[in-house]
Amino acid sequence: MYHLQHDFPLKSNNTFGISANAKHYLTVDSPDDLIRFFKENNPGKNEKRLFLGAGSNLLFINNFDGIVIHPEIDGIHLISENPDVAVVEAGAGVVWDQFVEWCVERGFGGVENLSLIPGNVGAVPVQNIGAYGTEAESVIAEVIGINLDTLEIKSFNHSECQFGYRTSLFKVELKERFMVTSVIFHLTKQTEFQLEYGALKAEVCRLGEINLQNIRNAVISIRESKLPDPAKVGNAGSFFKNPIVSEPIATDLKKSYPDMPVYPAGEGLEKLAAGWLIEKAGWKGRSFGNAAVHDKQALVIINKGGASGKEIFELSEKIVNDVLQKFNIELEREVLVIGN
Numbered sequence: 461m462y463h464l465q466h467d468f469p470l471k472s473n474n475t476f477g478i479s480a481n482a483k484h485y486l487t488v489d490s491p492d493d494l495i496r497f498f499k500e501n502n503p504g505k506n507e508k509r510l511f512l513g514a515g516s517n518l519l520f521i522n523n524f525d526g527i528v529i530h531p532e533i534d535g536i537h538l539i540s541e542n543p544d545v546a547v548v549e550a551g552a553g554v555v556w557d558q559f560v561e562w563c564v565e566r567g568f569g570g571v572e573n574l575s576l577i578p579g580n581v582g583a584v585p586v587q588n589i590g591a592y593g594t595e596a597e598s599v600i601a602e603v604i605g606i607n608l609d610t611l612e613i614k615s616f617n618h619s620e621c622q623f624g625y626r627t628s629l630f631k632v633e634l635k636e637r638f639m640v641t642s643v644i645f646h647l648t649k650q651t652e653f654q655l656e657y658g659a660l661k662a663e664v665c666r667l668g669e670i671n672l673q674n675i676r677n678a679v680i681s682i683r684e685s686k687l688p689d690p691a692k693v694g695n696a697g698s699f700f701k702n703p704i705v706s707e708p709i710a711t712d713l714k715k716s717y718p719d720m721p722v723y724p725a726g727e728g729l730e731k732l733a734a735g736w737l738i739e740k741a742g743w744k745g746r747s748f749g750n751a752a753v754h755d756k757q758a759l760v761i762i763n764k765g766g767a768s769g770k771e772i773f774e775l776s777e778k779i780v781n782d783v784l785q786k787f788n789i790e791l792e793r794e795v796l797v798i799g800n
């Protein structure tokens with residue numbers, strides 16, 4: 461089935477809780493329905509499109525003057541299983557954390573570190589979500605979807621997806637052309653855990669035995685202690701990406717700021733902590749109108765209530781400018797700004 465609405469309010473469809481309207485809002489509950497809608501209605505190729513999951517990585521700064529497409533494609537299916545690997549397909553509309561819970565309950569590993577990340581399965585390969593030393597690409601085998609320019613169903617294997625840090629083929633080259641309808645994951649049935657990140661191992665050990673369920677519980681408890689719950693305080697998680705710089709730049713900065721955290725990021729590259737840079741630029745906990753930098757995690761911008769998208773964007777501009785002036789590092793937004 462598909463359902464088309466007009467002048468649709470998006471306030472409860474984005475975790476910042478920003479008031480903005482979509483000119484058209486389409487929900488579909490199967491890939492065939494999406495194709496049927498496009499064949500029957502032929503929305504012009506020039507109509508702007510936005511694929512929308514749970515809206516947990518977006519900032520609307522204006523109304524959206526085009527068609528928002530929201531897949532409600534459900535279902536988690538075990539395709540095959542052997543003693544080492546479980547192959548599972550999940551629909552784009554499945555809530556990501558419900559998928560993680562489903563896997564952990566069955567002893568399928570690889571996604572437990574990504575527990576409690578908001579959003580739906582459809583956005584997972586687009587964003588290549590990551591947390592606690594794990595990135596989604598490590599378990600994504602295939603991404604299936606529809607190219608809306610040709611109305612063809614197409615599948616991309618792992619190496620074709622061009623995964624990078626919070627990015628992929630679908631976020632860049634195929635942006636707003638290819639809608640993900642399902643994702644095939646290869647999950648491990650071996651006891652291979654990734655516990656080296658931050659305080660994760662200590663928290664798991666505090667909970668007891670090292671197993672998938674305790675890792676999931678530990679990740680949830682750490683996340684809940686640090687990050688604001690979007691159901692209570694509007695936010696979109698990390699607003700900025702952690703900057704990746706060349707080794708000489710990181711070494712120079714480290715001379716001036718010996719306590720600055722630096723992580724290896726591939727040959728000749730280092731990753732800096734955007735939250736640390738923002739905090740040192742004096743922004744942690746500071747407000748600008750109805751927007752503010754979270755007082756526990758400087759990487760997160762919050763809507764204190766009634767903030768407009770423009771207000772949040774302006775705050776992010778001030779942060780970018782101050783970090784640039786102080787450290788000569790240009791922060792890049794992780795959140796997708798819509799309507800500029």
Ligand SMILES: Cc1cc2nc3c(=O)[nH]c(=O)nc-3n(C[C@H](O)[C@H](O)[C@H](O)COP(=O)(O)OP(=O)(O)OC[C@H]3O[C@@H](n4cnc5c(N)ncnc54)[C@H](O)[C@@H]3O)c2cc1C
Nearest residue numbers: 511513514515516517578579580582583589590640696697
């Ligand atoms: C409190 C909080 C904590 C967070 N923590 C993390 C974290 O630890 N790690 C992390 O990586 N992210 C994190 N995020 C960001 C966010 O949860 C992820 O980016 C998530 O994958 C977004 O999913 P979504 O369904 O909300 O996507 P949306 O915000 O709706 O969309 C995000 C992007 O994906 C595209 N998209 C969505 N669905 C589809 C589809 N079916 N086909 C094609 N394109 C599509 C959109 O067009 C857009 O470009 C956090 C967010 C919040 C609010």
